[in-house]
Amino acid sequence: xxxxxxxxHMVLAVSTVIFxxxxxxxxxELTLWLPLVxxxxxxxxxxxxxxxxxxxxxxxxxxxxxxxxxRTTGLQPRHxxxxxxxxxxxxxxxxxxxxxxxxxxxxVRQDEDAHAVDAxxxxxxxxxxxxxPLAFDHDLIVRYAVDRLRAKVTYSPIAHAFLxxxxxxxxxxxxxxxxxxxxxxxxxxxxxxxxQGTVEDTxxxxxGTAHRPPRLYRSAPQSSRYSLTIEESP
Amino acid sequence: xxxxxxxxHMVLAVSTVIFxxxxxxxxxELTLWLPLVxxxxxxxxxxxxxxxxxxxxxxxxxxxxxxxxxRTTGLQPRHxxxxxxxxxxxxxxxxxxxxxxxxxxxxVRQDEDAHAVDAxxxxxxxxxxxxxPLAFDHDLIVRYAVDRLRAKVTYSPIAHAFLxxxxxxxxxxxxxxxxxxxxxxxxxxxxxxxxQGTVEDTxxxxxGTAHRPPRLYRSAPQSSRYSLTIEESP
Numbered sequence: 001x002x003x004x005x006x007x008x009h010m011v012l013a014v015s016t017v018i019f020x021x022x023x024x025x026x027x028x029e030l031t032l033w034l035p036l037v038x039x040x041x042x043x044x045x046x047x048x049x050x051x052x053x054x055x056x057x058x059x060x061x062x063x064x065x066x067x068x069x070x071r072t073t074g075l076q077p078r079h080x081x082x083x084x085x086x087x088x089x090x091x092x093x094x095x096x097x098x099x100x101x102x103x104x105x106x107x108v109r110q111d112e113d114a115h116a117v118d119a120x121x122x123x124x125x126x127x128x129x130x131x132x133p134l135a136f137d138h139d140l141i142v143r144y145a146v147d148r149l150r151a152k153v154t155y156s157p158i159a160h161a162f163l164x165x166x167x168x169x170x171x172x173x174x175x176x177x178x179x180x181x182x183x184x185x186x187x188x189x190x191x192x193x194x195x196q197g198t199v200e201d202t203x204x205x206x207x208g209t210a211h212r213p214p215r216l217y218r219s220a221p222q223s224s225r226y227s228l229t230i231e232e233s234p
Numbered sequence: 235x236x237x238x239x240x241x242x243h244m245v246l247a248v249s250t251v252i253f254x255x256x257x258x259x260x261x262x263e264l265t266l267w268l269p270l271v272x273x274x275x276x277x278x279x280x281x282x283x284x285x286x287x288x289x290x291x292x293x294x295x296x297x298x299x300x301x302x303x304x305r306t307t308g309l310q311p312r313h314x315x316x317x318x319x320x321x322x323x324x325x326x327x328x329x330x331x332x333x334x335x336x337x338x339x340x341x342v343r344q345d346e347d348a349h350a351v352d353a354x355x356x357x358x359x360x361x362x363x364x365x366x367p368l369a370f371d372h373d374l375i376v377r378y379a380v381d382r383l384r385a386k387v388t389y390s391p392i393a394h395a396f397l398x399x400x401x402x403x404x405x406x407x408x409x410x411x412x413x414x415x416x417x418x419x420x421x422x423x424x425x426x427x428x429x430q431g432t433v434e435d436t437x438x439x440x441x442g443t444a445h446r447p448p449r450l451y452r453s454a455p456q457s458s459r460y461s462l463t464i465e466e467s468p
Contacts, residue, residue: 009291012246012334057243057332061321085319085336087295098291100246102319102336 010098014064015052015138017083017145018073020108020116021162021178024126030178031126032149034142035073036134038121043095044135050142051122052101065104074117077106079161083145092136099136105145107161128181153179157198160219166202168214169193244332248298249286249372251317251379252307254342254350255396255412258360264412265360266383268376269307270368272355277329278369284376285356286335299338308351311340313395317379326370333370339379341395362415387413391432394453400436402448403427 017034024031036048051072055064062080069075087100108116118124125131127146132139153159159175160167173189193199199217206213251268258265270282285306289298296314303309321334342350352358359365361380366373387393393409394401407423427433433451440447 008246008289010246010289012242012244055242055244055321055334058323060323061319061334082319085295085316087289087336089292089294100289100295100336102321102334 010100012055013052013099013101014055014059014061014068015050015101015103015141016065016068017050017103017105017142018069018075018077018108019105019127019145019149019162020113020124021110021175022113022124030174032128032146032178032181033124033126034130035118035122035124036130037072037119038123039135040121047133047135048123048125048131048138049135050103050138052103055102061102062104065106069106072119072122074115074119075106075108075112077108077112079107079109080104083148086137086141091140095136101136101141103141103145105149107158109162109164111164150180157219160198166204166216166218168206169199169217170214172199172217244334246289247286247333247335248289248293248295248302249284249335249337249375250299250302251284251337251339251376252303252309252311252342253339253361253379253383254347254358255344255409256347256358264408266362266380266412266415267358267360268364269352269356269358270364271306271353272357273369274355281367281369282357282359282365282372283369284337284372286337289336295336296338299340303340306353306356308349308353309340309342309346311342311346313341313343314338317382320371320375325374329370335370335375337375337379339383341392343396343398345398384414391453394432400438400450400452402440403433403451404448406433406451 020033021030022033023029035051037051039045039047039049051068052065053068055061059067061082065080066076069077069080081104083103083105085100085102089098092099127142130139130142134142149158153176159172159179162175163171169190170186172193173184173186176189177184198220200220202216202218204216206216254267255264256267257263269285271285273279273281273283285302286299287302289295293301295316299314300310303311303314315338317337317339319334319336323332326333361376364373364376368376383392387410393406393413396409397405403424404420406427407418407420410423411418432454434454436450436452438450440450
């Protein structure tokens with residue numbers, strides 16, 4: 001930290017993994033999808049890549065992520081967070097220069113997804129059916145993001161980000177099923193979610209539906225059973 | 235992502251927040267500390283800064299973090315992970331050029347800390363008594379890291395990283411007290427930790443200590459009560 005700054009030969013990029021839940025074309029089941037951009041230039045011409053690109057001098061990191069999302073999909077998801085920085089020297093040996101990528105991920109609510117407008121060369125794919133090999137090391141980044149999301153739904157309320165403020169437990173279960181890509185037992189799911197303390201009953205029920213409309217829940221405040229309530233010494 | 239890469243005018247740096255638990259010089263209580271480096275050049279000459287520096291062309295990100303830690307403190311902590319990338323355009327208006335910093339944090343076990351050898355211009359400080367204002371926006375980064383650690387100990391077993399593989403509950407409580415900077419009620423702490431399922435009894439007891447030596451615990455495998463055990467549909 002005391003040397004003069006070196007001249008760096010690398011490009012800093014911001015990339016985005018945008019997750020949304022859409023029906024699978026074969027089964028009709030809600031599935032986890034993401035958009036990719038087909039590259040029209042070298043390197044990796046004609047391969048699919050995550051939306052993003054080199055960071056502009058005048059852009060904040062999060063702003064670069066939001067711009068890439070808006071430009072490719074028309075989306076401005078509320079749930080956007082930094083995921084990880086990928087910067088190994090040999091992460092993409094076929095690229096002409098070293099790229100360090102700071103990756104953001106977004107979770108898109110269904111009412112937000114209704115406003116998606118794909119730009120040219122953009123297409124959405126179920127996450128387990130991406131048309132690889134992707135450009136750069138984006139296969140690895142997609143795998144990392146999917147694995148992280150699948151892990152995170154089991155120990156945090158992140159699945160709520162796909163839903164509106166109030167939701168039925170069956171809707172929440174369908175989010176979990178889509179993310180995890182497998183069917184869950186409804187009564188076990190209900191019991192586990194309720195014992196976890198991450199949702200609370202709003203006292204209201206869905207309207208305009210069945211004979212016995214389902215209860216509506218919302219995210220519980222942080223004081224859930226996830227947390228250790230540290231009690232001070234008396 | 236279809237334009238030619240711009241010429242970027244920014245420096246990519248890797249910085250480290252190295253947390254260790256040491257006695258407070260006034261109270262003797264175990265406290266959370268971190269090392270800082272006094273800058274001997276402009277910008278921010280004579281101010282304290284986090285260990286780190288510009289990323290070299292030939293360095294991986296994690297390698298840069300490990301090198302900075304070893305060079306400043308002699309430490310090579312096992313628990314090292316990426317924390318966050320700080321890259322707002324105006325994050326450090328007094329610096330001569332834009333810096334994007336990828337920050338790693340390390341948690342040092344006491345047996346690891348025994349090997350600390352501070353380089354010249356390096357000094358450790360209790361995290362709530364750092365000699366600010368620090369160089370760049372490092373006050374903000376320190377605050378972010380401390381807040382994140384204090385939050386994370388309440389919903390994850392990260393506190394175990396400060397301890398050897400087997401530990402008494404009183405040792406774990408002292409880690410929580412040091413991180414949170416307040417005294418905790420021993421019996422409440424014991425009850426909460428045990429109900430959380432993040433530790434398991436080894437069946438062994440500490441040796442060479444008291445008349446009734448305390449039980450030794452270890453980190454429980456991931457199947458703790460933190461996790462939602464997603465049961466498949468039958």
